[in-house]
Amino acid sequence: MILKNYKSLLFLFISVVVAYVVHQLVFYFFKIDQQTFYYSLEQLYGIFFILSFVIVFILLMIKKRNFDQLGMSFLLLTSSKLVFYYLLLKPILNRTHYDIRIEKINFFVLFVLFLTIETVLTIRILSKKP
Template sequence: MNLKKYKPLLPLLVLAGLAYGIHRVIFYVLHINDSTFYYSIETLYLLFLALSIMVFVVLLKVKERSFDNVGMSFLLSTSIKMIVCYLILKPILRVTIEIKSIEKINFFIMFILFLAIETILTIRILNEKQ
């Protein structure tokens, strides 16, 4: 297994770890208790990280075979990821308690954060051709 071709995954891991640390500090400073959340923060970070890694593995495989299809593969894999995230979010959306609104906001912020990280790293992959 050639680990050099999976080197673009390293910034993803570093940024996810940094985001998790900042997230924990913000929850500590704002005294937000996440023990009542449907999904723990750790579970969500692992889930989003696993989905992002799968997206990048797909992109790296597509890059090897046909560099011109990387952008379309990114759009398709991100759309599939969005469907999976919606299915995961469904139980949280059903609850109408005020406390759960923090959990909904937390989920969407994490989704947007990982989407931004994936987009930036995909741009880096696409710029390698130039």
């Protein structure tokens, strides 16, 4: 019963683990040096995962209380997360001592990946009316 209620969180965790493994393989095959990155890949995945976990958990709680506000809550939470991510990205944008193109692309890809996962999970939650 509990697993049924939180299947979305399990899907989030599995998706993140698969994405992390694929991301590491891409870096390995293209010989991308992560040592010069401001944030390590593990740090970024950890931060993105924690925020996504919190958002999905809050959405599951909102679904129980007031299903009609679920979509607006998702938009508000995602907007708040976007502000936090901008603050997280600022040190990367201020770096000038080497080429940061790959690091910016990496951050953007992670943002889009996690936003996609959260959107899919929200659609699943919305499609199952209580």
